[in-house]
Amino acid sequence: MRRRYGYSIGLAVLSAAVLAAYAGAAGSDSNPPYKLVTLEGSTEAMKGFVLEGLGSRLSADGRRERTGSLFLSAPFDDLIQPDRYSSERNQLIIAHRSFMRGHRQDESFYRDGNFVIGADMDDSLSSVKIRILDLAGSGSKEFTVPVRANAAKADNPLYQDKTVLDIQRIENRIHLLVRGQHDSPGNGPAIWTFTDYIVDKESGELLQAEEIYQTVPDPDPYTETSVELIAEVRELEPSSSVMLNVKTIKRKGPDAARSEQDLVLKDWRIIGYDYASGDTWDLPKAGMDRLKQGLAPRLHEGKLYAFNERNAEPLIHVLDTRTGEPLAEPLKLDRSGSAGLRSIRLEKGLIYDNLILNKIPTVVVYEEKTRKVVYRGAVERTDSDSQSVDYQYFQFNYYGE
Amino acid sequence: MKTYLKLVHLEIYRFRLVLLGLMAMTSAIQLIGLQLAMRDRLQAIRGQLTREGLSLAQYAERYNGIPLGEIWSHRESWMTFPIVICIGGIGLYIFLIWYRDWFGRSAFVYRLLMLPHSRFLLYVSKFTALMTFVFSLFALQIGIVAVQMTMYRLRMPDELRVPRTLVDTIRGMDLVLFIPVRLHEFLLVYGFGSVFVLLLFTTILMERSYRFKGLLAGLAYTAGTLMLVAWMWAQAERGTALLYPSELLAAAIALMLLNAALSLWLGRWLLRTKVAA
Amino acid sequence: MIEVSDIRKRYRRKNVLNGISFKAEKGRITSLIGLNGAGKSTILKAIMGLTPVDGGSIRIGGQPLSPEIYHTIAFVPDRLTLPGSMKLRDGLQLMSDFYPRWNAEKAEDLMSFFRLERGERIGRLSKGTAAKFNLVLGMAQDVDYVLMDEPFSGIDLFSRERIAEVFTSQLVEDRGVLITTHEIGDIEHLVDRAVMLDQGHVIRDFDCEEMRSDHGKSIIDVMREVYRT
Numbered sequence: 001m002r003r004r005y006g007y008s009i010g011l012a013v014l015s016a017a018v019l020a021a022y023a024g025a026a027g028s029d030s031n032p033p034y035k036l037v038t039l040e041g042s043t044e045a046m047k048g049f050v051l052e053g054l055g056s057r058l059s060a061d062g063r064r065e066r067t068g069s070l071f072l073s074a075p076f077d078d079l080i081q082p083d084r085y086s087s088e089r090n091q092l093i094i095a096h097r098s099f100m101r102g103h104r105q106d107e108s109f110y111r112d113g114n115f116v117i118g119a120d121m122d123d124s125l126s127s128v129k130i131r132i133l134d135l136a137g138s139g140s141k142e143f144t145v146p147v148r149a150n151a152a153k154a155d156n157p158l159y160q161d162k163t164v165l166d167i168q169r170i171e172n173r174i175h176l177l178v179r180g181q182h183d184s185p186g187n188g189p190a191i192w193t194f195t196d197y198i199v200d201k202e203s204g205e206l207l208q209a210e211e212i213y214q215t216v217p218d219p220d221p222y223t224e225t226s227v228e229l230i231a232e233v234r235e236l237e238p239s240s241s242v243m244l245n246v247k248t249i250k251r252k253g254p255d256a257a258r259s260e261q262d263l264v265l266k267d268w269r270i271i272g273y274d275y276a277s278g279d280t281w282d283l284p285k286a287g288m289d290r291l292k293q294g295l296a297p298r299l300h301e302g303k304l305y306a307f308n309e310r311n312a313e314p315l316i317h318v319l320d321t322r323t324g325e326p327l328a329e330p331l332k333l334d335r336s337g338s339a340g341l342r343s344i345r346l347e348k349g350l351i352y353d354n355l356i357l358n359k360i361p362t363v364v365v366y367e368e369k370t371r372k373v374v375y376r377g378a379v380e381r382t383d384s385d386s387q388s389v390d391y392q393y394f395q396f397n398y399y400g401e
Numbered sequence: 402m403k404t405y406l407k408l409v410h411l412e413i414y415r416f417r418l419v420l421l422g423l424m425a426m427t428s429a430i431q432l433i434g435l436q437l438a439m440r441d442r443l444q445a446i447r448g449q450l451t452r453e454g455l456s457l458a459q460y461a462e463r464y465n466g467i468p469l470g471e472i473w474s475h476r477e478s479w480m481t482f483p484i485v486i487c488i489g490g491i492g493l494y495i496f497l498i499w500y501r502d503w504f505g506r507s508a509f510v511y512r513l514l515m516l517p518h519s520r521f522l523l524y525v526s527k528f529t530a531l532m533t534f535v536f537s538l539f540a541l542q543i544g545i546v547a548v549q550m551t552m553y554r555l556r557m558p559d560e561l562r563v564p565r566t567l568v569d570t571i572r573g574m575d576l577v578l579f580i581p582v583r584l585h586e587f588l589l590v591y592g593f594g595s596v597f598v599l600l601l602f603t604t605i606l607m608e609r610s611y612r613f614k615g616l617l618a619g620l621a622y623t624a625g626t627l628m629l630v631a632w633m634w635a636q637a638e639r640g641t642a643l644l645y646p647s648e649l650l651a652a653a654i655a656l657m658l659l660n661a662a663l664s665l666w667l668g669r670w671l672l673r674t675k676v677a678a
Numbered sequence: 679m680i681e682v683s684d685i686r687k688r689y690r691r692k693n694v695l696n697g698i699s700f701k702a703e704k705g706r707i708t709s710l711i712g713l714n715g716a717g718k719s720t721i722l723k724a725i726m727g728l729t730p731v732d733g734g735s736i737r738i739g740g741q742p743l744s745p746e747i748y749h750t751i752a753f754v755p756d757r758l759t760l761p762g763s764m765k766l767r768d769g770l771q772l773m774s775d776f777y778p779r780w781n782a783e784k785a786e787d788l789m790s791f792f793r794l795e796r797g798e799r800i801g802r803l804s805k806g807t808a809a810k811f812n813l814v815l816g817m818a819q820d821v822d823y824v825l826m827d828e829p830f831s832g833i834d835l836f837s838r839e840r841i842a843e844v845f846t847s848q849l850v851e852d853r854g855v856l857i858t859t860h861e862i863g864d865i866e867h868l869v870d871r872a873v874m875l876d877q878g879h880v881i882r883d884f885d886c887e888e889m890r891s892d893h894g895k896s897i898i899d900v901m902r903e904v905y906r907t
Contacts, residue, residue, distance in 0.1 A: 025567060411772075
């Protein structure tokens with residue numbers, strides 16, 4: 001057997017060598033062959049944002065890492081999957097670890113300089129738990145508020161939808177915007193209700209429940225009303241008002257596919273609601289006409305923004321929420337090299353435009369007030385053997401620190 | 402130390418033919434599979450060229466090249482099937498590496514237990530040998546992909562080739578579950594896997610010491626641990642979990658380290674005092 | 679001296695060993711005698727640590743059992759202890775690798791004495807040849823004690839004579855030998871001490887020389903007395 005030690009030794013040494021080489025190759029390969037290069041301005045505005053594409057995640061300060069090839073370790077990433085407009089939640093988790101424990105997927109959060117407030121509908125859909133963290137240090141409080149949201153039928157897919165849509169604090173009152181659903185008499189489509197539950201911040205007592213809007217079912221079975229919430233684009237920020245995008249759509253016939261050509265817009269309203277005063281109003285016709293040019297409305301910092309990302313050269317309109325009148329000249333964005341692949345994000349008085357400019361994925365950041373470009377950056381390939389970035393669309397996401 | 406190495410050699414040597422067989426089978430199936438996949442793809446493309454009246458260069462312009470990781474389309478099972486067989490074989494040998502000493506005409510277990518050396522060396526050497534088999538198959542897989550890259554380079558026309566590094570290619574395949582490119586993935590998969598091997602080893606010794614009751618206890622504990630870890634993994638995605646995902650991971654790792662220590666300690670004790678030849 | 683004190687073992691509701699005590703001294707050949715199933719093999723295995731006991735103690739040279747002790751004892755069981763696929767020379771190599779007290783010269787002598795072929799595979803040996811090889815493995819170690827379990831079972835007459843020769847010439851010297859057998863006829867004249875077992879108890883334990891001179895009885899005579907009733 002002595003002379004056959006070679007077999008075992010050979011096996012072990014060869015395997016170890018291959019594995020070591022592999023580890024080395026994998027280690028040196030951890031940087032993707034792309035980077036985000038600053039063409040103009042400062043990277044300050046891009047803090048926390050990343051461009052993701054071609055298996056890489058790039059940030060403006062030059063950091064690049066690979067995405068993908070995570071299997072077992074994937075669920076253990078502490079960052080919430082960023083979606084288009086929210087995901088500052090991981091900031092909350094980092095800042096308030098014990099407050100957020102077990103509650104990181106609660107329905108709605110609010111944050112200002114003094115408080116962090118979270119609200120979650122319980123499983124029986126009959127009460128909302130409100131949790132308040134006092135940032136000045138006196139700990140956290142919890143209230144349970146009874147709420148009539150009326151459990152939808154179990155087989156209704158909307159049963160799983162978020163029902164606390166928004167939460168705001170005005171002085172000592174907490175406002176919960178709750179969407180409910182109940183059956184209409186006589187088997188028609190369900191009725192959706194939008195109610196503001198006003199709760200006293202100190203005592204947790206329900207002060208008032210004000211219904212903002214209720215859908216009215218149409219006798220025509222092919223006509224449907226959908227209500228979309230237009231809330232402040234930054235989920236956690238205080239916002240004194242909220243809007244509802246109410247569209248009544250008729251399908252052409254029973255066999256009509258749900259494609260756009262077969263749908264006819266019968267009615268369109270945008271209803272605004274002010275939390276503090278309780279006023280509701282309809283956006284006047286002039287404003288509606290402006291929006292009818294195919295623009296999607298968004299609320300940010302108390303102003304109504306409207307733009308269509310799919311335009312090759314979109315205009316960003318800034319309108320007054322009450323009157324629908326423009327507050328400033330629309331901002332014209334660069335012409336996209338690839339229609340339809342673009343995302344625009346509003347944040348803290350800045351407008352982020354992620355598009356393909358001259359074949360290259362580019363981000364341009366404008367300061368809204370001055371209309372000046374505060375940052376412009378593009379993705380570059382660092383290794384000419386790798387796939388070209390031409391016409392590759394990169395997702396613009398908030399990733400946090 | 403020398404005794405330990407000799408024991409490891411003994412175990413590796415006894416298994417050499419089976420290991421060679423597994424390696425040969427894996428290589429053959431995966432390499433032939435690639436040839437077949439390339440043949441099918443090229444045939445399909447040639448068909449498309451004649452139908453659409455394109456030249457190869459025009460095709461490449463319009464549809465982009467095909468990197469190695471994507472040649473597989475419908476035939477990826479040619480890659481995964483041998484891996485499953487290898488896993489099954491090694492999994493079976495976790496048990497056979499012990500039981501083969503007991504059963505058979507010769508009672509080799511007598512000889513092993515009577516060796517004038519610590520019996521714990523038996524446990525450790527069998528574990529080492531098993532891990533060597535696993536990592537040698539891991540290394541083989543990397544080697545096979547490297548050979549496949551050469552086969553790809555020789556057979557695919559230049560216009561359709563998308564040159565990628567070895568690591569890049571593996572990263573894009575399902576294969577990366579078994580040959581991870583990230584260190585923490587590797588540690589998770591193979592670290593947790595090793596601890597399960599230790600749990601099974603000790604279960605086998607429990608059976609050899611306490612017969613059916615021992616077997617049941619060992620299997621129950623191992624299954625319980627598996628379920629606990631799976632539960633923790635699932636919890637990491639739930640927002641209502643009281644532990645953050647990073648904390649769950651730390652807890653899972655702590656649990657596995659504890660189990661490793663427990664298995665080793667119990668295995669050693671059983672070998673010393675309770676195992677019957 | 680191998681000292682077995684009051685060992686007990688229960689196996690599947692049967693008391694295989696019911697408080698067995700005896701001593702096997704160096705320089706003597708001690709024989710455990712009993713009918714089939716009396717627990718003889720179990721005792722040897724217990725001394726070798728191959729099966730745990732439920733009570734009592736076993737001491738060798740005053741020391742309790744431990745891996746170090748097994749440097750000084752060799753066991754020749756009634757089964758082959760090496761994988762059948764190995765050749766005899768590989769088996770010898772294994773012994774040399776793992777046993778510091780392996781005496782390769784003595785192994786060579788014994789292999790020639792028994793006329794064993796090194797290139798044969800262990801699994802293909804006949805019963806008699808296998809038994810001889812087992813003896814080589816056990817006796818080529820420079821140990822203080824040798825335990826043998828039924829060394830003659832299934833062996834032809836001439837091979838038995840050769841094995842008995844080994845007993846007288848090479849084996850004893852100053853070693854302690856403990857064997858179990860029920861073919862006492864072959865070595866009756868060699869055994870120094872006889873320990874007779876029945877139902878897990880020691881029923882007779884005597885010096886053979888004394889039994890012969892004082893009572894005029896051979897071991898077989900005593901066996902007839904004890905086991906016929």
